[in-house]
Amino acid sequence: MNPPSAAGLVLRIDAKVCHVEIDGARRQLPLAGKLFEEKTHEKRPLAVGDQVMLDGSGQAIDSVLPRSSQLHRRAAAEGEELAQVLAANITHVLAVASVKTPPFQPELIDGVLAAAAREQIPATLVLTKVDVAPQLAVKWAEVYASAGVRVLQICSVGEARTDDTLAEVERLLHQNRSVVIGLSGAGKSSLLNAVVPGVQLRTGHLNHIQQGRHTTTHTELLPLPGGGHVLDTPGVRNFHLFHTGSQELQFLFPEIAKRLPLCGFRSCLHDGEEDCAVKRALAAEEIAETRYASYLRMLQDALAAEQPAAKSARGTARGGGRRRPR
Ligand SMILES: Nc1nc2c(ncn2[C@@H]2O[C@H](COP(=O)(O)OP(=O)(O)OP(=O)(O)O)[C@@H](O)[C@H]2O)c(=O)[nH]1
Ligand SMILES: [Mg+2]
Ligand SMILES: [Zn+2]
Structure with missing residues (x-):
């Protein structure tokens, strides 16, 4: 039997085949059956951005190499037990949100930022369509800057294009x-079309999007001329963390983590305990209400999952989550 061949890079995953870059060429390959047999907490056996090995024949994907990082969430339609890996082996997350049409959704962005923080992947919030509502853009930029998040305000199309911040995105991408x-x-x-020379991704009409239709339907890894790679993804409606402990959450919100040492109780979860520095900062408007609300929602979720009844219902499946010791 031939030895396993060189590693390939997963560019896109379709229903039956995977698009893989091997030695600079793009090939479409099926997945070997054994990949589906392994018991795992992941919805799919691989993700865009994975490095894979082919089988001895060189005609099918046989194994997935360990990841250096991943952005994952609780799989929306599959209940509590499965994680959906949206991107593998990434070094940067661009959380993109329009300030208007569609309206800014703090819960979604806070979920993405927390998931990136959990994996220790640097993240940037890109506020788009600032031409449509500049005052809203300033408001959200202030909320996130005060939370210690890097924010860029962008207009990607038309006369009002923001060349300086688009150049900053380009630099990050490279x-x-x-x-x-x-x-x-x-x-x-639209953002990628504005900053990546030669790429012509399909962009949507808002009336289609309002009917629930996504324009981008597959995650696609694009190699960039001039260095770097970027993964364009289909829109997500929600972003719930996968198996994150109640004590771990506070470390995923920099503005909360910073105040922990000032809370009266070491075990403070900042949910009504006495002498809580986070609550004081909230009252003084140093922590944004929307950020605190996102934290509390995640905390309720985590506490519910930690109830003995929830734990035993899950059996051993819970052990698969990636956790980092603190
Ligand atoms: N005014 C304005 N419109 C924008 C801007 N960026 C994007 N749009 C418009 O918003 C609509 C949606 O843009 P897309 O780039 O397709 O959005 P998407 O996030 O890729 O959507 P999915 O692929 O469905 O996830 C298009 O009609 C764009 O022209 C902007 O900065 N300003
Ligand atoms: Mg798109
Ligand atoms: Zn506290």
Whole structure:
């Protein structure tokens, strides 16, 4: 039997085949059956951005190499037990959100930022369509800057294009393997069209998007002329963290983590305990209400999952989550 062949890079996953770059050429290959047999907490056996090995014949994907990072969420339609890996082996997350049409959704963005923080992947919030509502853009930029998040305000199309911040996105893209993630219609593909020379991604009409139709339907990894890679993804409607402990959450919100040492109780979860520095900062408007609300929602979720009844219902499946010791 031949030895396993060289590693390939997963560019896109269709229903039956996977698009893989091997030695600079794009090939479409099926997945070997054994990939589906392994018991795992992941919805699919591989993700865009994975490095894979082919079988001895060189005609099918046989195994997936360990990842350096991944952006994953609780799989929306599959209940609590499965994770959906949206992007593998990435070094940067661009959380893209329009300030208007569709409206900014703090819960979604806070989920993406927390998931990136959990994996220790640097993230940037890209506020799009600032031409439509400049004041809203300023408001959200302030909320996230005060939370310690890097924010760029962007207009990707027409006369009002923001050349300086688009240049900043371009710079980030060239230095990283980035994933672009956000609501459908947020302007992810438009952003890439504006900054990646030669790429012509399909972009949507808002009336289609309002009917629930995504324009981008597959995650696609694009190699960039001048270095770097970027993954354009279909819109996500929600972003719930996968198996994150109640004590871990506070470390995923920099503005909360910073105040922990000032809370009266070491075990403070900032949900009504006495002498809580987070609550004081909230009252003083130093922490944004929307950020705190996102934290509380995640906390309720985590606490519910930690109830003994929920734990035993899950049996052993829970052990598969990637956790980092603190
Ligand atoms: N005014 C304005 N419109 C924008 C801007 N960016 C994108 N749009 C418009 O918003 C609509 C949706 O843009 P897309 O780039 O397709 O959005 P998407 O996030 O890729 O959507 P999905 O592929 O469905 O996830 C298009 O009609 C764009 O022309 C912007 O900065 N300003
Ligand atoms: Mg798109
Ligand atoms: Zn506290």
